[in-house]
Amino acid sequence: MALNGHVLVTLIIDENDDPLGEPWCEIMGLPAHGRSRTALEEILEDDLAQVIGRADDDVLIDDDKLTEVMRRTVRNTAQNEIGKKPEVTVVISRLSE
Numbered sequence: 001m002a003l004n005g006h007v008l009v010t011l012i013i014d015e016n017d018d019p020l021g022e023p024w025c026e027i028m029g030l031p032a033h034g035r036s037r038t039a040l041e042e043i044l045e046d047d048l049a050q051v052i053g054r055a056d057d058d059v060l061i062d063d064d065k066l067t068e069v070m071r072r073t074v075r076n077t078a079q080n081e082i083g084k085k086p087e088v089t090v091v092i093s094r095l096s097e
Contacts (some may be wrong), residue, residue, distance in 0.1 A: 005029035005086040007044065007074050011052070013094045017061045020095065023048040023070065027086075034081025047077045063092050 006028045012020040025044045034040050051073045053061075059065045067090040075085040 004084045005078075007078070007088050008085045008091065009044075009048065009070055009088060010069070010091045010093070011048075011066075013060065013092060015095050017057065019060070020050050023052060025074070030078070030084065030086060031082055034078075036081065040078070040081060043081055044074055044077055047073055063094075066090075082092060089093060 007028045007030070008028075009023055010025075011023040014020045023045060024042050025048070027041055027044075030040060032040060034043060035044065048070055051069060055066070055069065059069055070090050071088045074088045078083050
């Protein structure tokens with residue numbers, strides 16, 4: 001973690017298994033901007049929002065699958081932007097009736 005940094009990703013899912021808003025990220029030990037000169041957090045959040053928007057219902061109802069998809073997306077995007085694959089912690093909060 002000390003060498004590659006850390007990204008915390010948070011997503012809220014409503015009672016119908018639909019994302020409530022977009023995922024958000026908090027980076028630690030990583031540069032604030034990547035190769036595209038845009039804030040790294042914004043790039044990660046945009047890529048995650050696209051992946052979540054395209055995800056099948058099977059993925060959205062399974063926390064393990066959703067966590068893996070989000071973790072992979074963050075690591076790949078970070079690799080492209082800053083040349084590092086950070087450790088990723090995904091927090092999925094599900095609302096219930």
